[in-house]
Amino acid sequence: MESKVKLTINGVSCEASEGDSVIQTILKNDIEVPTLCYHKAMRPIGACKLCAVEVEGKGGRPMTMLSCILKVREGLAIRTDTELVGKARSSAMQRLLAMAPQSPSLLELARKFDIETGPVPDGCVRCRLCIRVCNEVVGASALKMEKRDAGNFVVPAENQCIGCGTCASICPTGAIRLEDKDGTRTISIRDEMIGIHPLLRCESCGRYFASQKFITHVSELTTSHPDIKEHHLYCPVCAKLLSTRVKTAGRFRKM
Numbered sequence: 088m089e090s091k092v093k094l095t096i097n098g099v100s101c102e103a104s105e106g107d108s109v110i111q112t113i114l115k116n117d118i119e120v121p122t123l124c125y126h127k128a129m130r131p132i133g134a135c136k137l138c139a140v141e142v143e144g145k146g147g148r149p150m151t152m153l154s155c156i157l158k159v160r161e162g163l164a165i166r167t168d169t170e171l172v173g174k175a176r177s178s179a180m181q182r183l184l185a186m187a188p189q190s191p192s193l194l195e196l197a198r199k200f201d202i203e204t205g206p207v208p209d210g211c212v213r214c215r216l217c218i219r220v221c222n223e224v225v226g227a228s229a230l231k232m233e234k235r236d237a238g239n240f241v242v243p244a245e246n247q248c249i250g251c252g253t254c255a256s257i258c259p260t261g262a263i264r265l266e267d268k269d270g271t272r273t274i275s276i277r278d279e280m281i282g283i284h285p286l287l288r289c290e291s292c293g294r295y296f297a298s299q300k301f302i303t304h305v306s307e308l309t310t311s312h313p314d315i316k317e318h319h320l321y322c323p324v325c326a327k328l329l330s331t332r333v334k335t336a337g338r339f340r341k342m
């Protein structure tokens with residue numbers, strides 16, 4: 088005859104068959120526990136680690152164990168709803184999301200069981216090069232770190248971007264994107280706009296090359312050169328080709 092054991096789940100007494108796993112007993116008692124790798128037709132291996140439950144460890148200290156591996160025993164007290172269980176589920180979920188960041192079923196499971204997922208991967212490695220270059224070199228201070236629910240994120244500071252594109256060039260992972268299209272430059276991270284800028288054309292070749300804000304910013308920072316009599320708006324290529332130095336060098340070559 089099958090022998091039975093008595094245990095409690097979240098303070099409620101129940102009975103289980105000796106040899107059953109804790110997860111079997113939990114599910115039989117209509118309590119939900121998150122799991123990905125448990126299947127009743129196969130031996131459990133505790134791979135996803137989402138089914139952690141709290142039990143009393145040595146000296147009465149609470150500890151978590153995987154309910155798919157743990158067997159029921161007389162007097163066992165299990166909790167599925169404690170802070171410790173929440174932490175264990177959260178670290179298991181973050182480990183899983185690092186391997187499958189876009190998995191809709193993982194994200195759905197996290198939502199259903201209210202599991203902390205940590206920052207959603209956004210391609211940014213938090214090196215802060217973009218923030219530092221915008222602040223220390225460009226002088227626009229258009230980016231900052233911001234603490235949000237899921238962690239720290241690089242975010243735009245409102246209306247500060249001048250559209251130079253330095254952050255996108257220096258970003259080592261391509262998390263900051265620059266797109267020049269139809270005379271407009273867009274700088275963005277994730278789905279957040281850092282800046283959107285109409286571009287000016289080069290007076291020599293006609294190509295779009297810089298935003299008005301960037302040109303104004305540079306002219307405010309630089310003093311006028313005594314040799315320059317007229318002001319032209321040239322792209323870097325034309326500026327180089329048409330510079331006095333190149334013309335002079337050409338004259339010397341002809342001699």
Ligand code: SF4
Pocket residue numbers: 220221225227228229230247248249250251252253254255274281282
């Ligand atoms: S494009 Fe905007 S955010 Fe990026 S470095 Fe230039 S001013 Fe800063």
